[in-house]
Amino acid sequence: MKSGRLLHLKHPFWCPPSLGKAACSRLVLGIETSCDDTGAAVLDETGQILGESLHSQKEVHLRTGGIIPTVAQQLHREHIERVVQQALERSGVEPSRLAAVATTVKPGLALSLAVGLRFSQTFARQHNKSFIPIHHMEAHALTVRMLQPVAFPFLVLLVSGGHSLLAVARGVDDFLLLGHALDEAPGDTLDKVARRLSLIKHPQCSTLSGGQAIELLAKDGDRMRVPFRTPMGQTYDCCFSFAGLRNQINMLIKKKEAEEGIEQGDLLSCVNDIAASTQHTVASHLAKRTHRAILFCKANGLLPSHSPTLVLSGGVASNQYIRKALTIITDTTGLRLLCPPAKFCTDNGVMIAWNGVERLREGKGILSPDVDVSYEPKAQLGVDLTAEVKAAAIRLPSVRMKIPT
Ligand code: KG4
Ligand code: ZN
Numbered sequence: 001m002k003s004g005r006l007l008h009l010k011h012p013f014w015c016p017p018s019l020g021k022a023a024c025s026r027l028v029l030g031i032e033t034s035c036d037d038t039g040a041a042v043l044d045e046t047g048q049i050l051g052e053s054l055h056s057q058k059e060v061h062l063r064t065g066g067i068i069p070t071v072a073q074q075l076h077r078e079h080i081e082r083v084v085q086q087a088l089e090r091s092g093v094e095p096s097r098l099a100a101v102a103t104t105v106k107p108g109l110a111l112s113l114a115v116g117l118r119f120s121q122t123f124a125r126q127h128n129k130s131f132i133p134i135h136h137m138e139a140h141a142l143t144v145r146m147l148q149p150v151a152f153p154f155l156v157l158l159v160s161g162g163h164s165l166l167a168v169a170r171g172v173d174d175f176l177l178l179g180h181a182l183d184e185a186p187g188d189t190l191d192k193v194a195r196r197l198s199l200i201k202h203p204q205c206s207t208l209s210g211g212q213a214i215e216l217l218a219k220d221g222d223r224m225r226v227p228f229r230t231p232m233g234q235t236y237d238c239c240f241s242f243a244g245l246r247n248q249i250n251m252l253i254k255k256k257e258a259e260e261g262i263e264q265g266d267l268l269s270c271v272n273d274i275a276a277s278t279q280h281t282v283a284s285h286l287a288k289r290t291h292r293a294i295l296f297c298k299a300n301g302l303l304p305s306h307s308p309t310l311v312l313s314g315g316v317a318s319n320q321y322i323r324k325a326l327t328i329i330t331d332t333t334g335l336r337l338l339c340p341p342a343k344f345c346t347d348n349g350v351m352i353a354w355n356g357v358e359r360l361r362e363g364k365g366i367l368s369p370d371v372d373v374s375y376e377p378k379a380q381l382g383v384d385l386t387a388e389v390k391a392a393a394i395r396l397p398s399v400r401m402k403i404p405t
Helices: 002-010 058-064 069-091 111-124 137-143 186-196 212-220 243-260 273-297 322-333 349-362 386-392
Strands: 027-032 037-043 050-057 098-106 132-136 154-159 164-171 173-182 309-313 337-338
Touching: 027 069, 027 111, 027 337, 037 069, 037 349, 050 069, 050 349, 058 069, 058 111, 058 243, 069 111, 098 111, 098 137, 098 349, 132 137, 132 349, 137 154, 137 164, 137 309, 137 349, 154 273, 154 322, 173 386, 186 212, 186 243, 186 273, 212 273, 212 322, 243 273, 273 322, 273 386, 309 322, 322 337
Parallel strands: 027 098, 098 132, 154 309, 309 337
Antiparallel strands: 027 037, 037 050, 154 164, 164 173
């Protein structure tokens, strides 16, 4: 009993109850500005969120019809200090108590990354704190481990406004890239289709992102009335392409506008059907590439035989229809599908702080505050295996994608 208590005292997370957990655990401040969200959060080493704050630029970019990098940069500049202050205040943690500052430095919009990096390095130097540069996609991939125990290796599908990739996560900084976007990312496609359909004028959609608007409208649509071809049917790899799909959709919209005798900018009567078909085709493309990635992993022993896992994350992963499409694939192949709640799928400071915690625990990529760090707008995640995947040319068995809406 006595030795048990002694062991307990030695546990790194043990704290006198009067002080609370934050008093003993190493604390990380995470800062995210890679795109259009200014986020900050303070986490302890167990992944407990002590305080967070998020400023979204979504409404501004919805009004201007897309992200204008100079506008995004200006908004990050205006909000970063307040957002970081708020996260610290909400956590009740003084900067002196932090173990490190973790910040997204790649990939992302150059002008946006620059704001977060400059602020963070100044802050880290001022308070003499370690600095942990973070890869935005690594952070999306690892977020799930903050919420539940998920052992490496696992397969991850990350789908957002800026990215689409399939990778095997083998360790905190050890990824095998199986597939990536060849042109635009699925969230970008959904945002552009929503803009082309002028969904901002739709009474139910005026404040929603493109992806959210399409998901909502698709519920009352019939995809069979305006079917689209699933991209890359004859390419047996795990890469993604959405530009051709967008072209198909644009041509259909033009035809429907002519049929209905309306101008571009007016709402079509068949927006629900177009939304349903768009969503289905995106889901089906993601599902097929993921199915092939799973078969590639199985053929090469890249996933454990016990409880192999697919993690789905990124902004587009909050789409319930897409989650259901992937459930069909994981059910067919015997994987377990994990998907963080929507709040943790989209960009935020918490996922960056968590990535900082994971790196701090393993002592990986921890820099002293005086080291100069550069941001990188483009940055691959892990070792590129896309050529090997293509060479394997795995044919998919047919799977019925009957997805309830
Ligand atoms: O990860 P995220 O917050 O930011 C980055 O792009 O990194 O993702 C934002 C993207 C947008 O393109 C948005 O349209 C899409 O995620 N999105 C959705 C949904 N909610 C957000 N796409 C489909 N269905 C949704 N429910
Ligand atoms: Zn993201």
